Amino acid sequence: MSTGEVVYLPRWQPGGSTVGPHRGRDAGGLGTFRDQVPFLRLPDARRVDIRATLRDPFEGTYVRRFETRTAIEVWALVDLSASMRFRGEADRMALVADLCAGLAHSATRIGDAFGLIGCDDCIREDVFLPATRRQGIAMERAARLATAVCAGNSARGLAAVAVRLAGRPKMLFVISDFRWPEALIEEVLSSLALNDVIPVLLADRTEDEALPSFGLMEFDDLEAGGRRVVFMRPSLRRRWHERERARLDRLHRIASGYGRPPFRLDVRFDAEALSRHLMTT
Structure with a gap:
């Protein structure tokens, strides 16, 4: 029986909390870097981006947001x-x-x-x-x-x-x-x-x-x-x-x-x- 490797990519960005190999549509604290957002949008002190915070002329605090990696069926x-x-x-x-x-x-x-x-x-x-x-x-x-x-x-x-x-x-x-x-x-x-x-x-x-x-x-x-x-x-x-x-x-x-x-x-x-x-x- 052949079990060759099939490479696939879903046409949508999956949601859900099950960790997997695909780029998810949700953002969180772990995964691939996505962007920086104000602290109030993602109040996670562990992800504070010091450089982005120091560059803000309005003295806002920014955190790094990451793409989640999600499994599909x-x-x-x-x-x-x-x-x-x-x-x-x-x-x-x-x-x-x-x-x-x-x-x-x-x-x-x-x-x-x-x-x-x-x-x-x-x-x-x-x-x-x-x-x-x-x-x-x-x-x-x-x-x-x-x-x-x-x-x-x-x-x-x-x-x-x-x-x-x-x-x-x-x-x-x-x-x-x-x-x-x-x-x-x-x-x-x-x-x-x-x-x-x-x-x-x-x-x-x-x-x-x-x-x-x-x-x-x-x-x-x-x-x-x-x-x-x-x-x-x-x-x-x-x-x-x-x-x-x-x-x-x-x-x-x-x-x-x-x-x-x-x-x-x-x-x-x-x-x-x-x-x-x-x-x-």
């Missing part, structure tokens, strides 16, 4: 509908487990908390981990995702996650193949929009790019059940590609409106590529 919200059982060039749920292990390792190593919620038609309590700063527990629960049961008909349970995560903003990785109705994508991402939302798109070349121009193909419908035999031909292949591009364009448009554009994950988990995406979007 990083959550993985995982689609466990039946389509996530797909295996092509890679095992889809093994990729999810690698990604979540990387997030769990990276978050807990620097003092942030990692939480996990799995959903199909509803929130799956058997795939739920409250946010924790204990690396061993977080890594163990992430590893279990490789063998999680994916049998639901939809990912509608993700629409109920926002209520459970109410409170201070969090960093949310929504992990799915996003083969959902457009209305559900809109509903889920809009409900989470007060947080820093990063959609992670599980993709596989064999679903689209590797389609032959001619020949009989047998398809498994993982969510509805059953199989279909299709005679693939150039016109059908072209329409297939057009529909897939349109689907990805819709996802990009909706996701960018509520948070960050999607990160594509295929073949293997690349912590460096995810870090670049997080630092540049």
